[in-house]
Amino acid sequence: MSQAADATHAHAPTSTGIDHKKLIMWLFLASDCMFFGTLISTHLLYRKLYPTGFTDAEGHQQFIQKLFNIELTSFSTFILLMSSFLMALAVSAMHKGQLKSFRRNVLGVIFFGLIFLGCQVYEFTHFYHQGLTIQNSVLGSTFYVLTGTHGTHVAIGILWLVLLYFYSFTGKLTGHMAGLDVEIAGLYWHFVDIVWIVIFTVVYLVEYLGPSGFWGTGLPLAK
Amino acid sequence: MSHDSHHAPVADKMELAPERSDLGLFRPDRTRGLFDWLTTVDHKKLGIMYGAFAMLFFLVGGVEALAIRTQLARPDNDFVTARMYNQLFTMHGTTMIFLGVMPLSAAFFNFLVPLQIGARDVAFPRLNAFSLWTFVAGALVLNGSWLFEFAHLAGWFDNFAWHKALVYTDFAPANGWFSYAPLSGTFGQANAALQAPRFTGVGTDFWIIGIQILGIASLAASFNFICTIVNMRAKGMTMMRLPVFTWMTLVTSILIILAFPAITVALIELMFDRQFGANFFNPSAGGQPVLWQHLFWIFGHPEVYILVLPAMGIVSEILPTFTGKALFGYPIIVFSGAVIGFLGFAVWSHHMFTTGLGPIPTAAFSLLTMAIAVPTGVKIFNWLGTIWGGRIRFTPPMVLALGFIWMFMCGGFSGVMHSAAPADAQQQDSYFVIAHFHYVLLGGVLLGLMAGLYFWFPKIFGRMPNAGIAYLATGMVILGFNLAFGPMHYLGLAGQPRRTHTYHAGNGWETWNYVATIGAFILGLGVFLAFVNLVYTAFKGVKCASDPWNGRTLEWSLPSPVPEYNFARSPIIATRDVFFEHKHGVHRLAYENDGGEAGVHMPSQSWFPLLAGFGFLIIGFGMPMMAMGVPHAGWVVIAGLGVMFMGIWLWALEGPGGYMLKTPSDPHGAAAQAKAESSAY
Secondary structure, X not given: OOHHHHHHHOOOOOOOOOOHHHHHHHHHHHHHHHHHHHHHHHHHHHHHHOOOOEEOOOOOEEOHHHHOOHHHHHHHHHHHHHHHHHHHHHHHHHHOOOHHHHHHHHXXXXXXXXXXXXHHHHHHHHHHXXXXXXXXXXXXXXXXXXXXXXXXXXXXXXXXXXXXXXXXXXXXXXXXXXXXXXXXXXXXXXXXXXXXXXXXXXXXXXXXXXXXXXXXXXXXXXX | OHHHHHHOOEOOHHXXXXXXXXXXXXXXXXXXXXXHHHHOOOHHHHHHHHHHHXXXXXXXXXXXXXXXXXXXOOOOOOOOOHHHHHHHHHHHHHHHHHHHHHHHHHHHHHHHHHHHOOOOOOOOHHHHHHHHHHHHHHHHHHHHHHHHHHHHHOOOOOOOHHHHOOOOOOOOOOOOOOOOOXXXXXXXXXXXXXXXXXXXXXXXXXXXXXXXHHHHHHHHHHHHHHHHHHHOOOEOOOHHHOOHHHHHHHHHHHHHHHHHHHHHHHHHHHHHHHHHOXXXXXXXXXXXXXXXXXXXXXXXXXXXXXXXXXXXXXXXXXXXXXXXOOOOOHHHHXXXXXXXXXXXXXXXHHHOHHHOOOHHHHHHHHHHHHHHHHHHHHHHHHHHHHHOOOOOOOOHXXXXXXXXXXXXXXXXXXHHHHHOHHHHHHHOOEHHHHHHHHHHHHHXXXXXHHHHHHHHHHHHHOEEOOHHHHHHHHHHHHHHHHHHHHHHHHHHHOOOEOOOOOOOOOOOOHHHHHHHHHHHHHHHHHHHHHHHXXXXXXXXXXXXXXXXXXXXXXXXXXXXXXXXXXXXXXXXXOOOOHHXXXXXXXXOOOOEOOOOOOOEEEOOOOOHHHHHHHHHHHHHHHHHHHHHOOOOHHHHHHHHHHHHHHHHHHHHHHOOOOEEEOOOOOOOHHHXXXXXXXXXX
């Protein structure tokens, strides 16, 4: 399909000059902000209410910092940040019509996204064996549902990028609309990344603030 | 590419070879009748289907209401059991709000917004079809719970092992439309199967997944409408020239996309509590039931404005039409609507004054609640200003719109009474609250929506509803409504509690309960009569001119029924109410381009939005089955997810498609002729 036909066919100029697809993605992200805002609020409210953590299967009071492996989470956070960098490169490549560069970078994003998910799976299994379950405490419920929902977002993003990657071999991912389609996937990916930065800060890092944790009764930083 | 041949404009789709999608499949564009309705992406047909489903569910919710009133007609009545009564009032509220008012508003959004802004369709026609079918799936899930309840009452489940495991057997939702935790949640410790004991039966699981699915439908529709209004306005249609109804659609859609995530998360948390033994609202494990109230009302209060703002938009279109005056204070009306939407997010805790929030939040929420009366009052005064000095023509929509102002104000007055926390503490959970919100939602929203139905029916179907029956129905609705809900103010202040299946004689409540029941039946008959009149009109009514009311907005410039391509020539908007100025203004403003266009781009139909909606239907029935312990029900949920993803995936891959339609060179030939015949009104 030629560019001219592309323009006259389905894409009349919009009132704002912003393409419909991009606008609706921004609207979705606005809605998703409220979604994660509600989940994060739930976690923080309960964290303030029950600062001591949870009771494990043996009846011992446990502190969440003892579970956290902040080095591992920092690593996976860094990986997710770098995946955003690769995503930006993929978007730029597609805008320039460099299909091969696009594929290389998108594979990188998918690979980094999978590393992040792998870390999360490891973390969940590890915490579970340490005694934090979704049933045994409010902390378990809020932690797993919040970070799990974020993980689901990452997984959907990976699925989307895998489909885009294979779609790029059909020869249909060309022209102005292709750049836009990849850019929209990029918007989603960056958003999910930014949400993780917030979660990493308020769920993980603040536990290490101050001599006994942000909530006042945690353990000191030295493990 | 396959649809390159579709670039030459044609007068009829049938001139083209059958269109193949990018998947190589034939698109369902040659279909007629049922298949056409199932695969359509035309905003007008989708709007009509939204309206038809909404009217159906209005009647279902109405029957539930009449069962409630029959039970309460006499003290110590046993028309229904207490358990059935709980299910009735829960499903009545849920049905009326999510399956009656919201889809009827969505029907108007769908039909009118593209016409009022001079657009071909909404921004995403297939997403629009997806919203409709997902809504239908959610509605069927919620009401499907009744089938299980009836089967249970008939004893059909008695031999199933999983049934014996259930202690509580409310198969239809029974927690009230807000499903307060912990009643809707769990208590005690979860067992090895990750299930904690629950207060209520599987009806709550139907409610959770049903509302979740309806929320997805509303969100998808709202993204679409915001995008349409912001991005698809005709040349010259600036934001401050938008018809007020379109403005209120925009505000409502923004409220939906920002408020629904709160209920989505609350429902996910409640679902985890019930299905996987989590502790979000489980008090015995430290969960805080009040958190549910906060999350619910952060959604629930904006929801009130989601219900009422479209009706306000409708009234703002009807009053100028039948007074022959421009809307008084257009910018202030628009601004007030936006302020109501904004403040709607800051008043949720007034539903929770009696939970003991402490003096500071209580005072703050009291003040903000009182503040919201200001923009509402501004709107009322602007409507009065519109009527003032106008040449009022009394027609069924005008009478209903005037009824809206009057009845909605009564609801507003009792609303301001609730905003004072000490007074609210007395009124909480009494019939006074029932009286208040029925004056707002029935006297306000229902009258507004009925006014809209009578106003736009001639445009939708090209046929005029019978005015005599319309007046009779309107009179019955207003009389019956006041008889039913007026006395409830007194009953509430006299202490009758809500959500209680009966009351004893001797409290002085007998007379007014009896009167309320009589009023409810008059109201029910009135609504039924109005709907019968409208449905009859749709098929057999008297044909009427394309602009029977001397309308002001662009939809009246089109033939009735509106052709599938909407505007043969794209409109140019030089002023607010440009069509009215064109007809009556000093300069007779032109409002459309002088032809010479290549034709109108028409989108192609698709099966896949329906398929995705069907996936939600499977999920919606699978989840409660899982909660009931039906073997292998988890696989049904996974299959439903698969169908849903498959629908969306194929929809993405089939490509938007479409073809160019040649429009008639003289689109107004027929319309001009029809205009010469003067209208019945």
